[in-house]
Amino acid sequence: MKPIHILILIIIISCLIVGISPHLGFTANNPEIQQHILTQLRIPRVLFAFVAGAGLALCGMVFQAMFHNPLATPFTLGVASGASLGAASYVYLGFGFSLLGIDGVTLSAFVGALLAISFVYSISRLHSGFSPETLLLTGVAISFFFSSLILFTQYLSDVSDSFQIIRWLMGSLNTVGYHDLLQLLPFVALCTFAILFLRRELNLLMLGDELALSRGVSVHHIRYTLFFVSSLCVGAIVALCGPIGFVGMMVPHICRLLIGSNHSWLIPATLLVGGSFLVLCDTLARLIIAPTEIPVGVITTLLGGPFFLWLLIKFKRIGT
Amino acid sequence: MTALLNVEALCLEVDQKTLLSNISFSLLQGDYLCILGANGAGKSSLLKILMGINKATSGNILLNQQNLADLSQKKRAHQLSYVPQAQGHQLSFSVEEFIKMGRYAHHSALSDWQQADRVAVERAISITHTEDFLHRKMSTLSGGEVQRVLIAAAVCQQTPILLLDEPTSFLDPHHQIEVHKLIHTLNQQHGISIIEVSHDLNHATQHSQHILALKQGETLWYGDSSALLQSQQLHSLYEQEFVFTHHPQSGAIVALPSES
Numbered sequence: 001m002k003p004i005h006i007l008i009l010i011i012i013i014s015c016l017i018v019g020i021s022p023h024l025g026f027t028a029n030n031p032e033i034q035q036h037i038l039t040q041l042r043i044p045r046v047l048f049a050f051v052a053g054a055g056l057a058l059c060g061m062v063f064q065a066m067f068h069n070p071l072a073t074p075f076t077l078g079v080a081s082g083a084s085l086g087a088a089s090y091v092y093l094g095f096g097f098s099l100l101g102i103d104g105v106t107l108s109a110f111v112g113a114l115l116a117i118s119f120v121y122s123i124s125r126l127h128s129g130f131s132p133e134t135l136l137l138t139g140v141a142i143s144f145f146f147s148s149l150i151l152f153t154q155y156l157s158d159v160s161d162s163f164q165i166i167r168w169l170m171g172s173l174n175t176v177g178y179h180d181l182l183q184l185l186p187f188v189a190l191c192t193f194a195i196l197f198l199r200r201e202l203n204l205l206m207l208g209d210e211l212a213l214s215r216g217v218s219v220h221h222i223r224y225t226l227f228f229v230s231s232l233c234v235g236a237i238v239a240l241c242g243p244i245g246f247v248g249m250m251v252p253h254i255c256r257l258l259i260g261s262n263h264s265w266l267i268p269a270t271l272l273v274g275g276s277f278l279v280l281c282d283t284l285a286r287l288i289i290a291p292t293e294i295p296v297g298v299i300t301t302l303l304g305g306p307f308f309l310w311l312l313i314k315f316k317r318i319g320t
Numbered sequence: 321m322t323a324l325l326n327v328e329a330l331c332l333e334v335d336q337k338t339l340l341s342n343i344s345f346s347l348l349q350g351d352y353l354c355i356l357g358a359n360g361a362g363k364s365s366l367l368k369i370l371m372g373i374n375k376a377t378s379g380n381i382l383l384n385q386q387n388l389a390d391l392s393q394k395k396r397a398h399q400l401s402y403v404p405q406a407q408g409h410q411l412s413f414s415v416e417e418f419i420k421m422g423r424y425a426h427h428s429a430l431s432d433w434q435q436a437d438r439v440a441v442e443r444a445i446s447i448t449h450t451e452d453f454l455h456r457k458m459s460t461l462s463g464g465e466v467q468r469v470l471i472a473a474a475v476c477q478q479t480p481i482l483l484l485d486e487p488t489s490f491l492d493p494h495h496q497i498e499v500h501k502l503i504h505t506l507n508q509q510h511g512i513s514i515i516e517v518s519h520d521l522n523h524a525t526q527h528s529q530h531i532l533a534l535k536q537g538e539t540l541w542y543g544d545s546s547a548l549l550q551s552q553q554l555h556s557l558y559e560q561e562f563v564f565t566h567h568p569q570s571g572a573i574v575a576l577p578s579e580s
Contacts, residue, residue, distance in 0.1 A: 197429055203421055206411065211404060214371050215477065216397030216425030261412040 003265040006258055010269055014276040021283045022046050025290055040177055048181045049173045049282045049296070050275035052237050053247055055188035057274020058195060059230040060248020061255070061266065065202045066223060070311050071136055073248040074234045078116045078142030080245070083231075083238035085146045085153075086112025088165050092153040103183060103239065110235030116142055117227050171244035171297020173282045180240050187236035192271065194229040198222060199263040206261055244278070244297045246304020251277055253311065322385065323348055324399075324480055324513055325370075330379035332365055332537075339365045340537045343379070345530075347481065352507050352514045354524035354545065357534035358558050363517045366534070367485055370515075371402055384480075397425035401474035403484040406467040406491075411458040415469050418458055419444060422473035444476035447510070448502060464495030471502060475512075482506065484516045488523075496520075500527065521558075522574045525549055533557050549573055 022042035026034055060073040067077075074080050090108035120142060124135045150169070154162050175181070195202070201222045204212040209219050237244070251274040252266070259269045278296070281303070285294045323346035332340040340362045347353055357363050368374040370381070372393060381388035383399050391399075401422070411418065422444070423437045445451055448468045453461065461469065467487055474482055487503065488496040500523060506512045518524050524531055525545050533541040533548065541553045548554060554575070555561050561578035 200421070200424055200427070203413075203417075204424060206413075207418075207421070208404075210368075210371065210373055211402070213373055213393060214397065214400070214402035214474075214483075215422060216394040218393045256412060260414070260417075262417050 003259050003262070007265060007269055010258075010272050014272040017276040017279055018046060018050060021279050024283055025287045044178050044181055045173055045175050045282070046279050048175045048184065048241075049279045051181065051184050051188050052173065052241050052244065053251075053278025053281075054271040054275035055184070055191060055233045055237050056244060056247040056278070057251035057255075057270045058188075058192060058267070059234050060274075061252035061270045062195060062202065062226050062230050063248070064252055065206050065263070066226060067135060068206060068208065069135070070253050071249065071308070072139075073246075074113070074117075074230065075243065075245045075248060076136055076143075077120050077139035078146060079113045079120075079231060079234055080238055080243045081143040081146035081150070082112040082114075082116025083109040083235045084112070084169065084243050085149050086110070086115075086235070087168075087239045088150045088153050091161060091165060092157050106183070106187075106236050106239040109239035110232055112146075113231035113235040113238070114228070116146065117231055121223075121227065167295070168242040169297075170295035171242040171300070172293075172295045173241055173278075174293070184236055184240050187233050191229045191233035192267075194225065196267055198226065199267060202226075202263045203261070242295075242297060244300055246300050246307065247274060247278055247281075249311075250304055250307050323382075324351075324384060325515075326380075326382040328380040328382075330366075330369065330381065331377045332362075332369060332374065333377045338537055340369075340376075343532075343534070343539055345532050345539075345542055347513050347515065349480070350507070350511050350513055351530060352528040353516070353530045353532060354528040355515065355517045355532045355534065356519075356521065356524055356557065357540075360536075361534040362537040363534060364485070365537075367402075367483060367515075367517055370400065370483060372396055394425050397477060397479070399479055400481050400483060401477040401479040403467075403470045403474045403482065403487055405485050405489060406463055406470055406487070413458050414454070415450060415456055415458060415461070416454045418469060419450070419454075419473045419476055422476040425477060440476045440478055444472045447475060447505065448472040463490050464492075464498060467491065467495070467499050468502065471499075471506075475506065479512075481513045481515065484514065486517055486519060489519065525575070526570075526572050549575055 022038055022045075026037070056074075063072045063074055063077065064070055066072075086108035087105050089112075090105045120135070120138050123138045150165070154165050157165065201212075201217050204215050204217045205219065205222070212219050252270050255266055255269045255273050259265045278300070281299045282296045285296045285299050288294060325347040327346065328344050330340055330343040331338070343362075343366065345353070355363050355366065365374065369376050370388075372388075375389070383391065383396070388396065413421075420437075420441055423440060426437065445454065448471050450465075450468050450472050453465060458466070458469065471484075471487070484503065488499050491499060503514060503516065504527060507514050514528075516528065525548055528545045530543065531541065531545045531548050532539065533553065535557060540557055541548060541551055549564065562575040563578045564573055564575055566572070567574050
């Protein structure tokens with residue numbers, strides 16, 4: 001099958017998933033209440049999940065391309081924990097600022113994400129022959145470090161703040177109305193446009209730095225730009241939904257298997273599959289033990305853990 | 321005639337270790353320069369400086385009379401293209417996609433694929449005879465095929481100078497000859513100036529015009545290729561004595577490692 005056919009198939013399946021999901025799992029019989037639940041809860045939630053999933057998958061795709069490694073994602077490299085720490089500190093310190101209409105919690109998460117990625121990247125550049133394994137282990141170390149700081153803020157917080165942080169750390173797409181969606185959409189859209197704009201550079205980065213440089217890519221500038229926009233996107237998503245893991249690892253990898261590595265096709269495919277995947281996970285989270293909801297982060301991590309192991313076994317040497 | 325590339329007194333120090341010291345050479349239009357040297361002699365470091373991966377500690381590189389350090393990565397890619405060693409290219413790109421990526425430097429972020437791009441790509445494909453596997457994935461190619469595709473991608477970059485890093489190291493004799501013929505064609509028929517890092521002493525003395533021999537980061541020998549075999553420096557290049565004989569077919573002098 002040609003990439004265009006695969007993409008059309010993906011579009012059709014995504015439309016079906018997004019169209020059907022809001023209508024599943026109704027318990028109330030009153031049509032008016034049903035209508036209200038549909039327009040004020042279900043539809044915004046599905047759209048919110050779609051945008052968040054698309055953003056997470058896209059950032060995962062960018063990281064995998066930049067580090068030439070299917071296991072490198074904002075989550076494995078500690079960027080998401082940086083964002084989480086930023087957001088948790090904001091909640092704990094009880095700030096209430098906002099800038100240009102952006103919530104302070106989003107900004108704090110963004111700063112945390114940027115700190116984490118700067119740290120990981122500077123470490124990876126200490127020695128020229130740094131292996132992908134070392135990069136991932138750096139990410140793991142940073143994740144541990146930030147997680148313990150999060151635990152520390154939680155320990156210091158009062159019971160209700162602490163509960164709020166725990167629920168949020170599990171990752172949830174529970175949203176009412178369109179406010180969260182409108183907060184998130186600009187970040188994911190900005191990130192998408194920037195990445196679409198840099199699709200050729202992403203292709204060349206996959207060939208390795210040497211070849212990319214020789215073809216004329218200003219590798220370091222492009223990398224900093226990509227770090228910046230993906231940190232912005234991960235920061236916004238983490239601030240609003242909590243750290244929903246593994247979407248950014250599974251989706252881009254599967255898309256690459258489906259449609260190839262050319263980012264002109266891979267970017268739209270990753271957006272659509274990422275969005276639909278998170279909608280699907282969230283619908284499952286709503287339905288499995290209804291009326292109780294499971295945090296969606298639990299579902300994606302349950303799927304993602306085995307996937308991670310499968311990747312590890314498949315790529316006996318990471319990075320090949 | 322002015323030189324395409326002029327390297328003057330190039331030095332590279334990393335962590336207080338001298339990797340290259342006082343290297344000078346020049347490359348004329350249509351020249352074929354081989355860089356020889358034992359492992360760790362500084363061949364790769366030199367190549368990396370030319371490509372803008374590493375920065376020289378001191379010295380000058382003039383590319384078409386412009387200082388290399390002042391050129392943007394894209395401008396540099398208009399002058400120099402690079403063929404890496406053919407290993408570890410487990411990519412899910414198709415051959416065609418990979419070759420087309422060689423046109424990057426000729427595009428701005430919003431420009432479309434144009435007639436000139438199509439022509440350049442078709443030409444590169446026909447020179448390198450890669451028509452037959454255009455739609456295969458890079459990861460399914462054999463070593464010889466990968467090397468031709470890597471060369472095709474560099475050729476469609478349309479640069480006056482082509483850098484090759486040990487283009488035949490991982491190939492069997494048949495494919496070595498095939499790739500060398502291709503490089504020869506690019507040099508002779510298409511006027512591309514070649515800089516090739518090589519371990520193949522006899523190939524270098526017979527087919528290139530000039531040789532730069534490096535030892536421990538210093539120039540051991542620089543001059544006409546044919547003269548290297550008469551040079552007193554040859555045994556010191558690889559710490560190895562050589563004996564000489566004539567090639568039964570071409571009559572060219574070939575050097576063989578002495579067994580005593």
